[in-house]
Amino acid sequence: MVKKVEFSKTLVPEYLKSLQVYQAGKPIDELAREKGLTKISKLASNENPLGPSPYAIKEMTGGLWELHRYPDMHAYNLKQALCELYDLKPQNIILGNGSEGIMAYIARAFIQPGDEVLTSEKTFIGFYILARSVGAHLKTVPLTEDYRFDVKALAENITEKTKVIYIANPNNPTGTYITKEEFDYLMDHVPGHVLVILDEAYFEFARQEDDYPDSMDYRYDNVITLRTFSKAYGLSGIRVGYGFAHEYLIENLSKVKLPFEPNLIAQLGAKGALYDQPHLERTIKVNHEEYLRTFKFLEDKGFNPIKSITNFITFKTGTPEASNWLFDKLLDFGVIIRPLKANEMPEYVRVSLGTPEEMDHFFEAMNAILPEYDKLFGRPN
Numbered sequence: 001m002v003k004k005v006e007f008s009k010t011l012v013p014e015y016l017k018s019l020q021v022y023q024a025g026k027p028i029d030e031l032a033r034e035k036g037l038t039k040i041s042k043l044a045s046n047e048n049p050l051g052p053s054p055y056a057i058k059e060m061t062g063g064l065w066e067l068h069r070y071p072d073m074h075a076y077n078l079k080q081a082l083c084e085l086y087d088l089k090p091q092n093i094i095l096g097n098g099s100e101g102i103m104a105y106i107a108r109a110f111i112q113p114g115d116e117v118l119t120s121e122k123t124f125i126g127f128y129i130l131a132r133s134v135g136a137h138l139k140t141v142p143l144t145e146d147y148r149f150d151v152k153a154l155a156e157n158i159t160e161k162t163k164v165i166y167i168a169n170p171n172n173p174t175g176t177y178i179t180k181e182e183f184d185y186l187m188d189h190v191p192g193h194v195l196v197i198l199d200e201a202y203f204e205f206a207r208q209e210d211d212y213p214d215s216m217d218y219r220y221d222n223v224i225t226l227r228t229f230s231k232a233y234g235l236s237g238i239r240v241g242y243g244f245a246h247e248y249l250i251e252n253l254s255k256v257k258l259p260f261e262p263n264l265i266a267q268l269g270a271k272g273a274l275y276d277q278p279h280l281e282r283t284i285k286v287n288h289e290e291y292l293r294t295f296k297f298l299e300d301k302g303f304n305p306i307k308s309i310t311n312f313i314t315f316k317t318g319t320p321e322a323s324n325w326l327f328d329k330l331l332d333f334g335v336i337i338r339p340l341k342a343n344e345m346p347e348y349v350r351v352s353l354g355t356p357e358e359m360d361h362f363f364e365a366m367n368a369i370l371p372e373y374d375k376l377f378g379r380p381n
């Protein structure tokens with residue numbers, strides 16, 4: 001039996017109607033199917049090109065025999081591992097399906113339609129979508145000229161209506177960061193009733209910088225720090241993120257959290273990854289080497305790459321047309337990068353740092369298409 005209905009005009013709230021569905025990086029299989037290619041380098045989603053830690057794989061494989069059971073809803077072992085590593089208490093930790101999963105819980109628990117949420121332009125789109133999806137009034141300030149969160153502008157735009165401030169440090173898609181001094185300045189200007197989300201998805205890459213404010217060195221009751229196993233730990237596929245904050249915040253977030261998240265395999269994989277510090281160190285070393293090579297390549301070619309302390313580099317093409325053309329042409333060569341139209345940076349593109357072989361693939365493809373690129377667009381400077 002089939003029954004057609006006319007959906008009520010009020011079914012979907014006004015603030016959802018104008019929202020676009022999130023566009024992820026192009027999947028490898030999709031490109032392989034479309035172009036009949038076998039060699040593909042996916043440099044679009046800031047993943048770890050070395051893959052997961054073998055130790056994490058072993059832990060997850062062991063868990064397969066337990067899949068008929070629900071996972072531990074308190075994720076005791078994973079929380080314990082995080083407590084040991086960072087000297088935390090379990091009541092200050094929340095786990096979820098990626099750090100974005102926790103962001104969704106923050107939105108659900110603390111943001112109501114009409115609440116004012118303050119952040120920057122040109123930051124992580126996932127946050128814009130989540131804030132809008134609960135009806136927040138999103139207020140943004142421009143980045144500084146050197147593509148960083150502008151703490152002064154943020155401080156100036158805090159009003160009594162501001163409920164949440166979102167900072168991605170380092171920022172995606174620019175790879176830039178606010179310094180300790182800037183973080184102190186911002187926190188001096190944030191009233192206690194405003195909740196600050198400090199998104200540190202790229203923390204493991206960033207912490208090598210002396211003036212990077214590691215949130216573990218601070219204890220602000222109104223700050224929630226978010227981190228993830230998706231980037232340096234190489235576990236995007238199992239979706240695990242963690243947040244730490246005052247227990248009052250964690251307790252209230254726990255009320256809206258789905259009880260069995262992260263799932264059983266995800267808990268095991270994340271715990272395994274935490275114990276494999278050598279894999280993390282290898283990841284950071286390879287990333288740094290490929291960063292230097294890629295930055296130089298892009299600089300030599302006149303693309304004005306933005307200095308980044310993460311596992312990706314954003315560079316200027318100069319026009320939206322040039323960005324789209326570059327993205328499409330690189331696909332023909334099996335290289336997937338990220339156009340940044342959705343991030344309000346259409347005249348830029350972003351390339352994630354891969355293995356040495358993947359970056360060579362990117363350089364070769366770029367060298368092959370640059371003569372045609374020059375005829376059409378010229379270099380941006």
Ligand SMILES: Cc1ncc(COP(=O)(O)O)c(C=O)c1O
Nearest residue numbers: 098099100124172201228230241
């Ligand atoms: C700044 C930032 N925050 C959060 C996320 C989401 O990561 P997760 O996989 O933990 O949900 C990303 C992913 O690209 C990101 O760049």
